[in-house]
Amino acid sequence: MKAQALKLGSRRSPMAIAQSGDVARLLTERTGQRVEIAGVTTLGDVSREHLTQIGGTGVFVSALRESLLHREVDFAVHSLKDLPTGAAPGITLAAIPPRDDPRDALVGRDGAKLADLPAGARIGTGSPRRAAQLAMLRGDITCVPIRGNANTRLAKVRDGQLDAVVLAYAGLARIGRVDLISEIFEPDDMVPAPGQGALAVECRAEDAELTELLATIDHPASRAAVTAERSLLAALEAGCSAPVGAYAEFRQASPDRLQLHGVVIGVPAAARQGATAGGGAMVVRERGEADAADAALLGRELAARMLALGAADLIGAKTDRDDAHD
Secondary structure, X not given: XXXXXEEEEEEOOHHHHHHHHHHHHHHHHHHOOOEEEEEEOOHHHHOOOOHXXXXXXXXXXXXXXXXXXXXXXXXXXXXXXXXXXXXXXXXXXXXXXXXXXXXXXXXXHHHOOHHHOOOOOEEEOOOHHHHXXXXXXXXXXXXXXXXXXXXXXXXXXXXXXXXXXXXXXXXXXXXXXXXXXXEEEOOOOOOOOOOOOOEEEEEEOOOHHHHHHHHHHOOHHHHHHHHHHHHHXXXXXXXXXXXXXXXXXXXXOXXXXXXXXXXXXXOEHHHOOOOOOOOOOEEEEEEEEXXXXXXXXXXXXXXXXXXXXXXHHEOOOOOOOOOOOO
């Protein structure tokens, strides 16, 4: 244990600071190591452009990784779904703490659930994944692209600009706003983003002592689940640009087996022109299971089956996973 406090790099949003604080407290509880949080501003925080225009969700991660490599901070915490699936030179994913609730949640004006919203209701979401699945649940609603942190999005409902917004339950919990939730979507109805609800703790790969220290807050079951989800996402992105959902869990009936549910939703090339949410949309959905040790293989095999069923032909909204930080 280091006598001086470790410096933890975090984005500056209220949600990011809250989740970094959770990690800092957990590490201190388990090791006694003092931690100080250092705020880092990322391009994704200051730009109002859609993520596809400024480089995808990696824009929330790159500044923190640069701070790591420049030794300005000792380790960093990200929302795991923000992480690009490729490896980062010089950086290791040292810990994935116990995953929080991965589900999506609706915050409707006056507590309205999805079924209660009027025809043509305006629902705010920057996520193609959420928009596509909302359209499957209610084909008559309108999804409105939005950016900004969770409080900014919630304010649009309060002020009457939107009828509802969809955000990650875990994010709302971290900022203490679960009281605003009017409906929680089960994973079978709205498959979460790969890694949703989980946090990623990174440090420099060369720092063996710190890597060992951070391993004390790693949660093997959570790591196995998100490994399966991210492996599926990585394989699909090679030939698929449609909204992708993936969720893995250990079920009580088979506690030693990891079950993975994947979905890709989009519009096939042949039907792209003039297609609507209710007509012309294509859904490729698959499930599989494997031992936790084979989590990565499970994701790749499920993706291969989905691609064989036509997932590669989906060329609808680009998967920028703008679920980031919400």
